[in-house]
Amino acid sequence: MKVTVVGAGAVGASCAEYVAIKNFASEVVLVDIKEGYAEGKAMDLMQTASLNGFDTKITGSTSDYSKTAESKVAVITSGIPRKPGMTREELIGINAGIVKDVTSNILKYSPNAIIIVVSNPMDTMTYLVHKVSGLPKNRIIGMGGALDSARFKYGLAEALGCPSSDVDGMVIGGHSDVGMVPLIDKAVRNSVAVSEFLSQDKMDEIVEATKVGGATLTKLLGTSAWYAPGAAVSSLVQSIICDQKKMFPCSALLAGEYGLSDISIGVPCILGKDGIEKIVSVELNEKEKAKMIESAEGVRKTNQLLDSM
Numbered sequence: 607m608k609v610t611v612v613g614a615g616a617v618g619a620s621c622a623e624y625v626a627i628k629n630f631a632s633e634v635v636l637v638d639i640k641e642g643y644a645e646g647k648a649m650d651l652m653q654t655a656s657l658n659g660f661d662t663k664i665t666g667s668t669s670d671y672s673k674t675a676e677s678k679v680a681v682i683t684s685g686i687p688r689k690p691g692m693t694r695e696e697l698i699g700i701n702a703g704i705v706k707d708v709t710s711n712i713l714k715y716s717p718n719a720i721i722i723v724v725s726n727p728m729d730t731m732t733y734l735v736h737k738v739s740g741l742p743k744n745r746i747i748g749m750g751g752a753l754d755s756a757r758f759k760y761g762l763a764e765a766l767g768c769p770s771s772d773v774d775g776m777v778i779g780g781h782s783d784v785g786m787v788p789l790i791d792k793a794v795r796n797s798v799a800v801s802e803f804l805s806q807d808k809m810d811e812i813v814e815a816t817k818v819g820g821a822t823l824t825k826l827l828g829t830s831a832w833y834a835p836g837a838a839v840s841s842l843v844q845s846i847i848c849d850q851k852k853m854f855p856c857s858a859l860l861a862g863e864y865g866l867s868d869i870s871i872g873v874p875c876i877l878g879k880d881g882i883e884k885i886v887s888v889e890l891n892e893k894e895k896a897k898m899i900e901s902a903e904g905v906r907k908t909n910q911l912l913d914s915m
Contacts, residue, residue: 748857
């Protein structure tokens with residue numbers, strides 16, 4: 607099956623690389639507006655095929671969406687990345703126009719595609735794709751929660767001094783520095799609550815570090831991170847292409863779930879060949895419910911900026 611990745615920058619190229627290395631797609635098409643950039647990235651990646659042992663074909667295109675025709679999944683990473691001191695919300699003016707144009711071009715050649723949105727502010731951009739595309743809500747997915755949860759599990763593993771494979775935890779809510787809701791009370795190490803191993807102060811520290819995980823890396827790198835975002839997207843794509851039915855927190859359009867409607871926000875979703883096949887209901891305690899409502903209010907506030915465009 608064919609996968610399209612729009613935006614051949616660091617995140618898009620990393621996503622294409624991880625998809626290719628996992629060897630589950632027949633072709634990955636990179637698209638970018640910069641002349642020759644996607645073609646160059648594709649050629650560079652293809653020259654690793656014999657070294658990394660994959661057979662996936664990677665091709666590049668400068669704004670020619672005809673090459674993306676009949677894609678099963680299309681990933682939108684295009685837009686300007688965050689700079690130090692920048693919030694995701696400050697990107698909305700530029701990125702909204704880009705995302706609208708990209709969505710139109712994707713659906714022109716792949717009307718049945720499942721769309722994964724990475725561009726920031728991610729929840730609002732996911733909501734925008736719902737509004738401009740008219741697609742069934744199962745076919746539009748925001749990536750953020752999968753990345754935030756990976757960062758959460760990294761923090762837990764570091765604090766516990768154990769491999770990441772030993773821990774499990776999830777982040778729901780908005781993909782923003784203040785909107786994330788790391789479910790620390792539900793985090794476990796091999797089914798044992800992490801509270802059995804960590805103090806409350808340490809758990810609070812992990813929660814706060816998770817929420818500013820993206821900003822921390824932006825400050826260190828001078829731009830947005832790319833390895834973990836690319837890996838997060840590739841995992842969502844794999845679950846869809848291979849019909850794995852894996853559960854990831856994703857930005858999904860809600861219609862009453864978690865007491866919320868007409869908003870795209872991070873909730874646990876089962877991903878399979880039809881995209882979001884089920885939104886999973888998790889029982890939240892009163893503190894988690896309050897945080898989720900607060901997060902939704904923040905996302906709605908950002909969504910309102912779309913009305914003035």
